[in-house]
Amino acid sequence: xxxxxxxPQNRIAVTTNWKTWLGVAPFFLFAILFLFLxxxxxxxxxxxxxxxxxxxxxxxxxxxxxFIVNAYKLSIQISAVTALGGGILGFLLAYxxxxxxxxxxxRSVLITFSGVASNFAGVxxxxxxxxxxxxxxxxxxxxxxVFNIGIYDAGFNLYSFMGLSLVYMYFQFPLMVLIMAPxxxxxxxxxxxxxxxxxxxTTQYWLKVALPVLLPSILGTMILLFGNAFGAYAxxxxxxxxxxxxxxxxxxxxxxxxVLYNPGLGYAMAIGMVVIMAISLAxxxxxxxxxxxxxx
Amino acid sequence: xxxxxxxxxxPFWSWLWFMTGALYFILPLLATFEFSLxxxxxxxxxxxQRAFEDQRFWNSFMYSxxxxxxxxLISIILIVxxxxxxxxRLPQARRIVxxxxxxxxxxxxxxxxxxxxxxxxxxxxxxxxxxxxxxPLTNFKMGTNILIVAGYMVLSMPYMYRSVDTGxxxxxxxxxxxxxxxxxxxxxxIITRIILPNIRSALLSGALLTFAIVVGEVVLASFLGVSAxxxxxxxxxxxxxxxxxxxxxxxxxxxWLVMGLIQLVTGSQEQAAGAH
Numbered sequence: 190x191x192x193x194x195x196x197p198q199n200r201i202a203v204t205t206n207w208k209t210w211l212g213v214a215p216f217f218l219f220a221i222l223f224l225f226l227x228x229x230x231x232x233x234x235x236x237x238x239x240x241x242x243x244x245x246x247x248x249x250x251x252x253x254x255x256f257i258v259n260a261y262k263l264s265i266q267i268s269a270v271t272a273l274g275g276g277i278l279g280f281l282l283a284y285x286x287x288x289x290x291x292x293x294x295x296r297s298v299l300i301t302f303s304g305v306a307s308n309f310a311g312v313x314x315x316x317x318x319x320x321x322x323x324x325x326x327x328x329x330x331x332x333x334x335v336f337n338i339g340i341y342d343a344g345f346n347l348y349s350f351m352g353l354s355l356v357y358m359y360f361q362f363p364l365m366v367l368i369m370a371p372x373x374x375x376x377x378x379x380x381x382x383x384x385x386x387x388x389x390x391t392t393q394y395w396l397k398v399a400l401p402v403l404l405p406s407i408l409g410t411m412i413l414l415f416g417n418a419f420g421a422y423a424x425x426x427x428x429x430x431x432x433x434x435x436x437x438x439x440x441x442x443x444x445x446x447x448v449l450y451n452p453g454l455g456y457a458m459a460i461g462m463v464v465i466m467a468i469s470l471a472x473x474x475x476x477x478x479x480x481x482x483x484x485x
Numbered sequence: 486x487x488x489x490x491x492x493x494x495x496p497f498w499s500w501l502w503f504m505t506g507a508l509y510f511i512l513p514l515l516a517t518f519e520f521s522l523x524x525x526x527x528x529x530x531x532x533x534q535r536a537f538e539d540q541r542f543w544n545s546f547m548y549s550x551x552x553x554x555x556x557x558l559i560s561i562i563l564i565v566x567x568x569x570x571x572x573x574r575l576p577q578a579r580r581i582v583x584x585x586x587x588x589x590x591x592x593x594x595x596x597x598x599x600x601x602x603x604x605x606x607x608x609x610x611x612x613x614x615x616x617x618x619x620x621p622l623t624n625f626k627m628g629t630n631i632l633i634v635a636g637y638m639v640l641s642m643p644y645m646y647r648s649v650d651t652g653x654x655x656x657x658x659x660x661x662x663x664x665x666x667x668x669x670x671x672x673x674x675i676i677t678r679i680i681l682p683n684i685r686s687a688l689l690s691g692a693l694l695t696f697a698i699v700v701g702e703v704v705l706a707s708f709l710g711v712s713a714x715x716x717x718x719x720x721x722x723x724x725x726x727x728x729x730x731x732x733x734x735x736x737x738x739x740x741w742l743v744m745g746l747i748q749l750v751t752g753s754q755e756q757a758a759g760a761h
Binding site: 209210212213215219220223224226227230231234278281282285286290291295299302304305306309312313314315316318326327358359362363366419420421422423426430437440441443445455456459463466470 | 505506509588600708
């Protein structure tokens with residue numbers, strides 16, 4: 190008989206019938222109702238004109254309407270600046286407590302604080318920064334009275350691009366610390382020893398061995414930071430009261446219905462955001478798979 | 486050891502980065518705290534007293550806590566059996582389910598709430614007819630509560646799923662299940678009496694993260710028009726100066742408490758993972 194030998198691979202396939210899939214049905218139902226349907230609705234509606242007919246106008250306007258293009262540009266700039274700044278500061282911090290030679294206890298202090306700070310966003314964070322470097326803020330006053338530096342006279346403004354970036358950094362670099370500290374732990378002592386045995390100095394070791402190994406992880410985490418800032422709404426809204434034109438705030442204004450008359454355009458703006466977020470997540474997971482080759 | 490070699494050993498740059506980071510962390514907190522105490526020099530805690538006297542604070546704060554607890558409970562009911570079933574019987578579904586749990590990273594809160602409002606502000610009808618099955622969810626209080634809890638479940642899904650899945654990796658689900666089955670336990674007993682207790686530290690860390698996300702959340706709460714703590718704090722900030730600073734400082738302490746608890750619960754495991 191042809192069927193006498195049982196391939197173990199086939200057996201698994203035979204035993205999973207549709208009843209087995211019922212076990213995950215509630216999860217899929219939930220995801221469809223509250224994640225896929227809402228996203229799909231935005232997608233289809235972004236192709237409809239105010240009178241309900243099919244149109245590509247909304248998508249075209251994403252690239253031609255100046256206030257939308259500027260909103261995307263501003264969001265991308267803030268996200269990129271804070272991802273880069275937060276990434277660099279976070280990496281240096283993670284470096285200092287892992288291989289940088291600081292006392293061991295400082296590491297757990299930093300990790301705990303990073304866990305708190307990366308979750309401390311939104312309204313309280315905005316208020317904290319107003320109290321710090323607002324016009325009458327704590328640091329603003331100290332700089333003025335002790336060092337005689339008026340940062341507001343010098344053109345600084347908390348409610349601008351620069352100020353918002355400074356606020357975003359507060360939850361950006363702790364996230365970098367949280368992800369990079371374990372990655373730096375993954376650098377094996379043997380690599381350093383091998384490099385030194387072959388005559389490499391510290392700079393050569395970092396440039397030729399450590400950084401190439403860490404690079405996918407660094408870039409991947411920075412992309413994560415980018416997405417983190419790109420989707421943020423509450424912090425910027427609480428800080429500026431909606432006066433800074435980043436894309437999330439423009440979409441929020443569209444939901445409130447006090448700015449635009451074409452809902453389809455609002456949907457298109459949302460879809461544009463989803464596309465950018467999806468691209469960054471794809472980049473992140475691609476880099477993540479590259480990291481796992483060395484750091485496991 | 487001479488002075489020079491000691492100086493060379495001293496990790497100057499590391500200290501510099503660490504101090505920069507520490508200042509960045511601490512200054513805003515210090516400033517907020519200092520400001521919250523400066524209302525009345527005679528009575529430094531005035532802002533805290535005023536903030537806690539407000540009945541609307543307690544109402545919104547308790548409401549947010551209720552939302553958080555409900556979200557955590559339903560998330561566990563939904564995600565634990567799913568993750569368990571995937572480990573036990575349906576490894577083929579792993580990739581697709583993991584993909585779905587990452588989706589909330591692609592769909593930020595502001596877009597999720599946009600989509601939810603568009604879908605659920607219309608009545609449900611029998612397809613192709615005008616017969617209404619269910620009124621729009623956004624029209625009545627219970628419906629709004631359902632929507633917001635579902636939204637929070639979506640937002641916390643990546644963290645909850647990951648915690649639960651990590652927890653199940655450390656215990657041998659298959660052997661536990663077979664042992665329980667051979668003793669005559671049914672599925673309900675296996676999940677509630679065997680699996681849940683074995684992954685309790687993972688559950689607790691997922692639950693606390695969810696709590697941290699939900700309690701101060703603003704976007705879903707304000708666009709769905711519920712009087713939760715996040716919107717309350719935002720509105721308070723529009724009219725008042727000192728009370729919002731006091732409450733901001735309190736919510737920072739609350740976040741710290743939650744994160745401290747997470748580390749306490751999972752700390753031993755993390756160290757074990759870092760030791761190899």
